[in-house]
Amino acid sequence: MFGMFARHSTTLPAPSDALPGRPERMPVPEAHFVNSHPLEPPFPEWTERALFGMGCFWGAERLFWEAPGVYSTSVGYAAGLTPNPSYEEVCSGGTGHTEAVLVVFDTRATSYEAMLRIFWEGHDPTQGMRQGNDSGTQYRSGLYWHSEAQRRAAEATRDAYQERLTAAGHGRITAEIAEAGEYYYAEGYHQQYLAKNPDGYCGIGGTGVACPTGVVGLGG
Numbered sequence: 478m479f480g481m482f483a484r485h486s487t488t489l490p491a492p493s494d495a496l497p498g499r500p501e502r503m504p505v506p507e508a509h510f511v512n513s514h515p516l517e518p519p520f521p522e523w524t525e526r527a528l529f530g531m532g533c534f535w536g537a538e539r540l541f542w543e544a545p546g547v548y549s550t551s552v553g554y555a556a557g558l559t560p561n562p563s564y565e566e567v568c569s570g571g572t573g574h575t576e577a578v579l580v581v582f583d584t585r586a587t588s589y590e591a592m593l594r595i596f597w598e599g600h601d602p603t604q605g606m607r608q609g610n611d612s613g614t615q616y617r618s619g620l621y622w623h624s625e626a627q628r629r630a631a632e633a634t635r636d637a638y639q640e641r642l643t644a645a646g647h648g649r650i651t652a653e654i655a656e657a658g659e660y661y662y663a664e665g666y667h668q669q670y671l672a673k674n675p676d677g678y679c680g681i682g683g684t685g686v687a688c689p690t691g692v693v694g695l696g697g
Contacts, residue, residue: 485613486570510669530619532608536679546587618652
């Protein structure tokens with residue numbers, strides 16, 4: 478994102494080659510810049526968490542905080558190896574993380590399937606280790622589930638969306654679907670960045686193909 482356009486390693490590091498990181502956690506702002514809700518747990522019992530990688534996390538986060546029923550959002554680093562990485566370390570390709578958005582949504586007002594639709598339509602999930610002009614392992618597309626119900630929904634919508642993409646002449650989905658591991662909050666200045674900097678760089682865009690809805694029933 479900085480020094481547009483960013484181009485970095487497109488090969489994930491082996492565990493033995495990953496940067497060592499640190500035991501200290503990144504300081505996290507107490508409240509969301511847009512809606513004043515907390516960025517860290519505990520969250521209300523009527524909420525559910527969803528974790529997505531969609532390229533540049535600045536623009537991805539805005540898509541979610543603007544969505545109906547979303548209680549809180551934050552940006553951070555997911556699916557990597559290095560504990561408590563810095564932004565510079567993630568951008569080096571030496572941590573294995575992707576830029577991610579943690580979405581906390583009100584289950585009384587919206588659903589995980591609605592979050593999935595934002596995920597699939599809000600970026601291009603067919604680009605591998607890049608998104609638009611941003612290239613590197615930290616820009617890969619990923620969907621990280623917290624429960625078996627989320628996993629099933631993620632896989633069902635992926636398969637249904639692939640049919641739509643193929644019909645429209647797009648390539649295969651490269652977004653990884655994996656269990657959510659440790660999520661590390663990004664530095665405070667990244668949180669709700671585009672609310673603080675309305676003219677800032679976004680760097681994401683969808684395929685223009687709608688993801689079908691109603692393809693999975695999650696139950697209660």
